[in-house]
Amino acid sequence: MNCKKAERLIVRYVDGELSSPLVDRLEVHLSACSPCRLKYEEFKRLSKLIAQWEPTRPALGYEALRERIRQRERVRSISALPVPRWAAAILSLISIGIGFTAGIRSERPVRPHTASVNQVASIIGLSQHDDLVEAAILTGFRNVISEKSGAKR
Amino acid sequence: MADYDAELMKRAALGDEDAFATLFNRYYARAVNVAYRFLGNRDAAEDIAMDAFARIYEGRCAFRAASKFSTYLYRVVINLCLNAAKRRSVVREEALSDQHESDSQVDLAARAQSKEISTLVRDAILRLPANQRLAIVLITYEELSYKAAAEAMGISVKALESLLHRAKTNLRKALADYMG
Incomplete structure (x- = not known):
């Protein structure tokens, strides 16, 4: 047996998983090869060391399991409502769509009413074509005045 | 059984x-x-x-x-x-809890040292990749045979051997300072 093969078997040997013919061959090798014997000693010490991680003691008992089972049953009974999954998905999509549309409509901004240039022109007695520029200026004044009065209020 | x-x-x-x-x-x-x-x-x-x-x-x-x-x-x-x-x-x-705190006979220093080693071992094992960790848990702590552990993990005995070898090599490196 060479060292490479021996190294592969050492872990099994330490774990007590080596069949007896292989145990004999490995032991012969270990008695003659100090590097492999050293590795074997190390793996043995490692096993002892890692065994020092203490187990934990459970805090819960069978009653907690009964409660867990009841809880799972409740969840299942809710999810098992007599509506097929595809139908539930379509209904969800439709309701989301309706909600979205309604939201957009209700949030559409309401434009404040402002008089057009032609309306102002007719109010102050200017002809539509001659004095449109003046009317536009007046409309601008009107908007400014209405904004200011709104702010005061 | x-x-x-x-x-x-x-x-x-x-x-x-x-x-x-x-x-x-x-x-x-x-x-x-x-x-x-x-x-x-x-x-x-x-x-x-x-x-x-x-x-x-x-x-x-x-x-x-x-x-x-x-x-x-x-x-x-x-x-x-x-x-x-x-x-x-x-x-x-x-942190490791106080599982032994009721045992007043045990020397405090020895308990602290044992707790420290326990923590080191735990941390080294938790740093292993998932499959190597499982192999170590089932073989070292649950004391399953290779065959039973391999079956529980859904892998071959050869694959389990390989995982164990890698896991123990990693642990040997990680815990080298504490192996006496």
Whole structure:
């Protein structure tokens, strides 16, 4: 047996998983090869060391399991409502769509009413074509005045 | 023992609640400890063990006596642990608790040293990749045979041997300063 093969078997040997013919061959090798014997000693010490991680003691008992089972049953009974999954998905999509549309409509901004240039022109007695520029200026004044009065209020 | 477990499962499938309670009492601590040593967290471990037994209870009628109950339980616990580990970025946490605090006879210094070694071992194991960690937990702590551990993990015995070799080599490096 060479060292490479021996190294592969050492872990099994330490774990007590080596069949007896292989145990004999490995032991012969270990008695003659100090590097492999050293590795074997190390793996043995490692096993002892890692065994020092203490187990934990459970805090819960069978009653907690009964409660867990009841809880799972409740969840299942809710999810098992007599509506097929595809139908539930379509209904969800439709309701989301309706909600979205309604939201957009209700949030559409309401434009404040402002008089057009032609309306102002007719109010102050200017002809539509001659004095449109003046009317536009007046409309601008009107908007400014209405904004200011709104702010005061 | 395996036949006894199979008998208990059979009775549980027929509605015998006490039979399932007996199985629970026989294996619950083991299930908790497999999860605890895989995740490094007591609460999460207990949650997983509860979940495993709840699932086994729900599927008790489908249990086939061809596989050992313990192997079946380990498989369920392992799957839940792997899923939990995927969800949690960090596996380890919590300080080792005061399991021995009632033992006033033990020397305080020795207890502190033992606790420190226990923490070091735990941290080294929790740093191993998931499959190597599982192999170590099942072989070293649960003392399963290679065959039973491989079956529980759903891999070949050769693959398990390879995982164990890598795991122990990694641990040997990580714990080199503490091996005396």
